[in-house]
Amino acid sequence: MAEQTLDDQPLLVAEDxxxxxxxLTACRDVSFALYxxxxxxxxxxxxxxxxxxxxxxxxxxxxxxxxxxxRMRDGVLRDLAELGEAERRFLFRTDWGFVHQDPAxxxxxxxxxGANVGERLMAVGWNHYGRIRDTASSWxxxxxxxxxxxxxxxKTYSGGMRQRLQIARNxxxxxxxxxxxxxxxxxxxxxxxxxxxLMRNLVSELGLAAIVVTHDLAVARLLSHRVMVMxxxxxxxxxxxxxxxxxxxxxxxxxxxxxxxxx
Amino acid sequence: MTxxxxxxxxxxxxxxxxxxxxxxxxxxxVSFHVAPGECVVLSGPSGAGKSSILKMxxxxxxxxxxRIGIRHQGTVIDLATAEPRQVLSIRRSTIGYxxxxxxxxxxxxxxxxxxxxxxxxxxxxPEARARAGALLRRLNIPERLWALxxxxxxxxxxxxxxxxxxxxxxxxxxxLDEPTASLDAANRAVVVELIEEKKRQGVAMVxxxxxxxxxxxxxxxxxxxxxxxxxx
Numbered sequence: 131m132a133e134q135t136l137d138d139q140p141l142l143v144a145e146d147x148x149x150x151x152x153x154l155t156a157c158r159d160v161s162f163a164l165y166x167x168x169x170x171x172x173x174x175x176x177x178x179x180x181x182x183x184x185x186x187x188x189x190x191x192x193x194x195x196x197x198x199x200x201r202m203r204d205g206v207l208r209d210l211a212e213l214g215e216a217e218r219r220f221l222f223r224t225d226w227g228f229v230h231q232d233p234a235x236x237x238x239x240x241x242x243x244g245a246n247v248g249e250r251l252m253a254v255g256w257n258h259y260g261r262i263r264d265t266a267s268s269w270x271x272x273x274x275x276x277x278x279x280x281x282x283x284x285k286t287y288s289g290g291m292r293q294r295l296q297i298a299r300n301x302x303x304x305x306x307x308x309x310x311x312x313x314x315x316x317x318x319x320x321x322x323x324x325x326x327x328l329m330r331n332l333v334s335e336l337g338l339a340a341i342v343v344t345h346d347l348a349v350a351r352l353l354s355h356r357v358m359v360m361x362x363x364x365x366x367x368x369x370x371x372x373x374x375x376x377x378x379x380x381x382x383x384x385x386x387x388x389x390x391x392x393x
Numbered sequence: 394m395t396x397x398x399x400x401x402x403x404x405x406x407x408x409x410x411x412x413x414x415x416x417x418x419x420x421x422x423v424s425f426h427v428a429p430g431e432c433v434v435l436s437g438p439s440g441a442g443k444s445s446i447l448k449m450x451x452x453x454x455x456x457x458x459x460r461i462g463i464r465h466q467g468t469v470i471d472l473a474t475a476e477p478r479q480v481l482s483i484r485r486s487t488i489g490y491x492x493x494x495x496x497x498x499x500x501x502x503x504x505x506x507x508x509x510x511x512x513x514x515x516x517x518x519p520e521a522r523a524r525a526g527a528l529l530r531r532l533n534i535p536e537r538l539w540a541l542x543x544x545x546x547x548x549x550x551x552x553x554x555x556x557x558x559x560x561x562x563x564x565x566x567x568x569l570d571e572p573t574a575s576l577d578a579a580n581r582a583v584v585v586e587l588i589e590e591k592k593r594q595g596v597a598m599v600x601x602x603x604x605x606x607x608x609x610x611x612x613x614x615x616x617x618x619x620x621x622x623x624x625x
Contacts, residue, residue: 165478323499334513356477370452370477377454381410388411 139201141166141307141339142187146196149182156182157363158195166306169333169340171350171371173386174360180343181311183360187341188228188309189218200307223253227300227308231315233292237284237299243270244280247299254303269298273328290321294328301332308333310342314349326352347390351375359383395464396426397566397597398450402459403473405445406623418623419445423459425616429565432588432598432611437618443601446618447568449473450599451490452480463487463566485513488566491559493574495551497543504529504539507557514562521561528557532583549575560587567591569600573607585610 140163148158157179164170172180185191187198189210198210202217203225213221222228230236237246247266248256256262267277273294275287284292293313300308313329314322330353333340342353350357350371357374359367359382367380378384404421408414420442427433435443448454449472450461456473463472465487470479484490489510497506507525512518529539532553538546543554552575559567569588573581581604588611591598602608608615 168478327499327501355481369455370480372453373455373477373480376448377407379408379455384410 139166139205140164140207141168141201142341143199143207144187144196145199147183147186147193147198148195149179149186149191150194155363157186157360160196160358160365162358162365162368164307164339164341166339167337168356169338169342169354171354171357172341172343172360173345173347173350173357175345175386178360179363180360182363184309184311184341184343188226189213189221203306223250224303225305225307227303227305229293229296229300229308229310229313231312233284233289233296236296237292239285240283242281242283243275243287243295246284246295247302250299250303265302266298269302270295272332273298274324288321289317290325293317293321293325297329297332301336301338304336306339308338308340310340310344312344312346313342314344314346322349329353347375347386359386395428396462397429397464398427398599399462399469400425400450400460401462403446403449403456403461404458404623405442405449405454406457420618420621421458421623423449423621427566427597427599429595429597430592431613432592432600433614433616434600434602434608434612435618436608436615441618442621443618444570446621447490447570447599447601451488451568452483453490487564488568489559489562489564490568491556491570491572493552493570495543495555495558497554499544500542502540503534503543503546503554506543506554507561510558510562524561525557528561529554531587532557533580549577549580552576553580556584556587560591563594565596567596567598569598569602571601571603573602573604581607 142164145161147160149156160183172183174180186193192211199207200210201207228236244263244266247269248262251262251265267280270277270280275291275294284295287295314325317325326349344350354371357371358365359374361382367374367383374383375387378387401424403423405419407417407419409417423446425433435446437443445454449456452472459473461472462469463483465483470483472480504522504525507529508521511521511524526539534550534553543551556572573584576584585607600611
């Protein structure tokens with residue numbers, strides 16, 4: 131019963147992963163395994179390599195060293211660099227989600243909210259208009275968007291609503307893994323708490339695995355099980371989230387934790 | 394009877410890198426065990442390392458040496474060397490922790506804060522909410538507050554919400570960090586009752602309590618933490 135969400139086989143494995151831009155090393159020697167249902171936070175300041183790492187892990191960038199493997203739905207662990215075009219498309223359209231910091235990057239701002247959600251379903255072969263609309267509408271409800279706004283374009287939405295719509299669009303295909311890049315970064319504090327609570331519930335209800343890049347340690351604490359601290363392109367400390375935040379070992383992690391302003 | 398918790402020579406030192414690498418030894422040679430249905434109370438003055446020991450047993454603080462054996466789903470796992478995934482699994486189905494302060498997500502209703510550990514273990518939402526309600530009622534939290542987030546509650550109310558959340562699960566090990574600190578006499582008595590019930594269910598407990606009267610009521614054994622003082 132206790133193991134219902136954490137399966138025994140890793141979903142994604144990074145081995146000695148690195149990326150250079152010419153002589154500049156953006157990230158190096160990153161190795162870890164992510165299990166189904168596990169939420170991993172990658173924290174560090176700007177320039178620490180965390181965004182590069184996210185792009186490597188989500189196959190948007192080719193590594194200069196090492197590799198990323200992903201367990202496809204047939205149970206076989208495959209090197210992302212060796213996937214065929216159809217398999218990559220399947221990952222991007224169905225099995226993965228990607229939540230950008232700026233919702234405008236993850237949404238089509240001029241088409242309706244319903245179409246934004248429905249589009250991912252059509253991409254995987256849904257063609258019954260009524261069913262697509264019903265599913266889109268139930269997802270808007272799940273992310274607390276008034277379904278009366280289903281025909282409005284996200285450019286008429288507030289920042290928090292856009293971010294929730296982006297989440298709905300990503301989750302509608304029931305992905306197993308979601309990448310999030312500073313998901314609460316551009317939002318007001320009041321909106322952040324609501325979004326975090328929503329994401330936390332969705333992740334646990336759907337048993338999603340997620341990799342969340344954030345510079346906000348409070349986000350890491352609320353959302354993640356494990357955390358990796360990055361500095362200068364390397365992982366300098368890793369462990370259970372509350373352990374790393376309450377008992378940080380590395381000088382840089384101690385600095386990060388002690389730099390949080392009390393509310 | 395096999396011990397639920399078996400600690401041998403556990404130790405903890407903090408290294409403060411921002412203060413020039415000062416080493417702060419907290420405890421060493423920590424050794425004791427807790428049997429099912431037994432409540433062990435840690436005693437010692439403030440700063441002796443009682444909370445640190447509790448946090449080490451929960452895996453919140455890392456253990457620098459020794460062994461923390463936890464009986465988890467029929468096998469013994471050494472928490473000092475366990476993988477993060479194992480620690481999470483232990484927290485989900487074996488060890489509960491009632492901290493001194495409630496740390497809840499803003500805007501989540503009190504009844505959901507309390508019900509969450511059950512829901513995480515697969516109990517249906519209506520049943521989890523019903524059990525949360527029953528505990529909140531016992532702890533004298535008025536029903537009109539259940540739908541509100543606890544962040545606006547008084548210190549004592551927040552602590553009772555925290556206790557309800559900690560006691561709701563049927564976990565075989567419970568760690569209690571000053572569960573009665575800011576409670577009035579009536580609510581302290583409720584907590585003592587809850588602890589008695591857990592004992593009858595065979596739950597192994599480690600507690601920190603400053604109140605002598607409560608300590609006498611709940612302790613089966615007292616472990617003097619000053620014995621584990623690190624000679625600095």
